[in-house]
Amino acid sequence: xxxxxxxxxxxxxxxxxxxxxxxxxxxxxxxxxxxxxxxxxxxxxxxxxxxxxxxxxxxxxxxxxxxxxxxxxxxxxxxxxxxxxxxxxxxxxxxxxxxxxxxxxxxxxxxxxxxxxxxxxxxxxxxxxxxxxxxxxxxxxxxxxxxxxxxxxxxxxxxxxxxxxxxxxxxxxxxxxxxxxxxxxxxxxxxxxxxxxxxxxxxxxxxxxxxxxxxxxxxxxxxxxxxxxxxxxxxxxxxxxxxxxxxxxxxxxxxxxxxxxxxxxxxxxxxxxxxxxxxxxxxxxxxxxxxxxxxxxxxxxxxxxx
Numbered sequence: 001x002x003x004x005x006x007x008x009x010x011x012x013x014x015x016x017x018x019x020x021x022x023x024x025x026x027x028x029x030x031x032x033x034x035x036x037x038x039x040x041x042x043x044x045x046x047x048x049x050x051x052x053x054x055x056x057x058x059x060x061x062x063x064x065x066x067x068x069x070x071x072x073x074x075x076x077x078x079x080x081x082x083x084x085x086x087x088x089x090x091x092x093x094x095x096x097x098x099x100x101x102x103x104x105x106x107x108x109x110x111x112x113x114x115x116x117x118x119x120x121x122x123x124x125x126x127x128x129x130x131x132x133x134x135x136x137x138x139x140x141x142x143x144x145x146x147x148x149x150x151x152x153x154x155x156x157x158x159x160x161x162x163x164x165x166x167x168x169x170x171x172x173x174x175x176x177x178x179x180x181x182x183x184x185x186x187x188x189x190x191x192x193x194x195x196x197x198x199x200x201x202x203x204x205x206x207x208x209x210x211x212x213x214x215x216x217x218x219x220x221x222x223x224x225x226x227x228x229x230x231x232x233x234x235x236x237x238x239x240x241x242x243x244x245x246x247x248x249x250x251x252x253x254x255x256x257x258x259x260x261x262x263x264x265x266x267x268x269x270x271x272x273x274x275x276x277x278x279x280x281x282x283x284x285x286x287x288x289x290x291x292x293x294x295x296x297x298x299x300x301x302x303x304x305x306x
Contacts, residue, residue: 001267002267003054004135004266004267005134005137006056006058006135006138006262006263006266007058007060007132007135007137007139008044008047008050008057008058008060008140009061009140009144009148009152010042010043010047010059010061010139010143010144011041011042011043011095011112011114011117011141012040012041012043012061012062012072012086012094012095013040013068013094013112013114013117014039014040014095014097015036015040015097015099015290016096016097016099017037017099017101017251018032018034018035018101019033019034019035019100019102019103020032020100020101021033021103021104022102023100023109024100033103036290038292039291039293040097040099040292041095041097041112041117042141042143042168042254043059043061043141044059044072044292045252045255045256045295046139046141046166046259047059047081047259048079048081048259048292049255049258049259049281049285049295050259050262050263051081052079052259052295052296053263053281053296053297053301054263054298055262055266055267057082058084058085058131058135059081060085060086061085061086062086062087062088062089062117062144063086063087064089064092064093065089066093066094069094072086072094073086075292085128087124088116089116091119092115092118094116095112095113095114095116095118095143096113096115097111098111099251101249101251106247106248106250106286108250110251112143114143114144117143118143120147120148122148122151124148125148126155128152129155132155132156132159133159136161136162137162137262138156138161138163138164139164139165139166139262140152140163140164140165141166141167142167142169143168149177153165154180162182162265163182163183164181164182164185164258164261165181165185166185166186167184167190168186168187168190169190170189170192173194175215178212178215178216178217179216179217181217182217183217183218183220183221183271184212184220184221185221185222185223185257185258187225188204188224191205191208191209191212194208194211194212195211195212199222199224201224202224202230202239205224205230205239206237209237213234218234219231220232221271223254223257224242225242225253226242227239228240228242229242229278229279231271231272233271240279242283243279243280243282243304244283245283245284246287247286248287248289249286249289249294251291252290252291252294252295253283253286254282255285255291255295256278256282256284256286257279257282258278259281259295260274260278260280260282260301261274261275261277261278261281262274263277264276277301280301280305281295281296283304284301
């Protein structure tokens with residue numbers, strides 16, 4: 001099968017995850033039942049999802065010269081992923097994410113400190129030009145410094161690459177940036193932040209998607225959790241139902257979706273087929289504990305399809 005090359009330009013952080021019977025409210029201390037440390041960060045999770053789903057992916061990220069940075073390099077080597085574009089920051093530590101999971105519902109609360117991946121320099125971005133030249137799809141998120149994101153988008157746009165922007169964590173973005181993006185993939189909260197509205201159902205998603213199309217984005221994919229995925233192009237729109245699975249841990253489900261989605265695009269599937277594939281990858285990821293370690297392999301995806 002012909003597979004186009006994918007570049008994921010984004011964050012690596014170490015996930016420090018605890019599970020408990022319920023999530024604490026302000027001022028409350030809750031005794032947890034389990035703790036795990038492992039590789040995370042939206043960019044990294046999405047790259048791992050692509051790699052395990054069979055995509056041809058190179059991850060670009062930045063880590064500190066520290067123990068957590070070695071977690072990244074060791075993990076990628078074990079996965080068989082390219083580490084040529086992992087930049088090392090001698091001054092700033094590797095990013096971290098403090099994650100709390102409700103073991104009864106699978107719901108989570110996450111606090112991310114970006115660390116080194118928030119310090120990309122213009123020179124480091126420019127040094128990836130040959131990598132972006134060779135790729136068809138560039139996938140980004142919002143966990144690295146914004147000037148770097150804008151520089152990557154401008155470079156990829158000038159080269160006619162397909163730019164997929166996962167607008168997470170939620171924040172407002174300039175129309176000048178959005179107008180260069182081929183596909184945005186917010187969840188309902190992120191879509192609401194982009195459009196100054198509340199997104200709770202298909203009708204809201206359609207309204208938000210139209211606002212984003214009017215801002216110059218070419219296509220919109222809004223993930224709605226258990227309500228599925230809303231996809232809108234200038235020609236048509238469709239709500240794709242979620243796959244029913246037993247959720248153990250919903251952390252990283254959006255990253256799994258994005259990784260699966262761009263993998264399918266790189267295999268020549270259209271945006272609606274790609275969203276269906278992404279749905280399956282996302283659904284399988286919540287049946288296991290963790291973020292990157294929970295990303296499904298291609299044989300698991302294919303057997304679920306059958």
